[in-house]
Amino acid sequence: GAVVSQHPSWVICKSGTSVKIECRSLDFQATTMFWYRQFPKQSLMLMATSNEGSKATYEQGVEKDKFLINHASLTLSTLTVTSAHPEDSSFYICSAPAQLPWGEQYFGPGTRLTVT
């Protein structure tokens, strides 16, 4: 199956700083990628849809100025958490479909962010 990687696996940062998380499709091209957030013992919540060459689409309630998404190439999307606060601490996961529009989704291993 297709492989999606994320970097870093975990990160600890101080309040007020910014953190960048990378999502890469390793063996396929992904014009669309998705970013999710998962709090402990809860389900995944879609945050935004990342589109190569155009602006990301954010879900209702997600601050686009706080969660900056850049889809720089057909294999890389980045999520930057700006001016991080402790409440931003969460597990962030990305996914990419092997085919559009409704192909099987492949998920990255996730990034655990802790803001102190």
Place this chain on the structure above:
Amino acid sequence: GIQVEQSPPDLILQEGANSTLRCNFSDSVNNLQWFHQNPWGQLINLFYIPSGTKQNGRLSATTVATERYSLLYISSSQTTDSGVYFCAVVNRDDKIIFGKGTRLHILP
């Protein structure tokens, strides 16, 4: 919006037992997948099954799209099957919606 409900929320079984996990959805969907989230958080693809029946070893899944539900069967459970099982659908607006999951504990 579309509602995705999974049942049961929690399930404790002895090793070797069989189980059935259910996913109900309130509207027609373009896609349905089952995942297993392991203790490290990685989502493992189990089935891509918008309709029909598929089998992979001890696991099988059936989706009846016209009746808006999907079932995941696990036979001869092993302790490594423990974790959270998620159902996720793609709705008409191409949004991915996850159910709340079923937390499965397999006891040795």
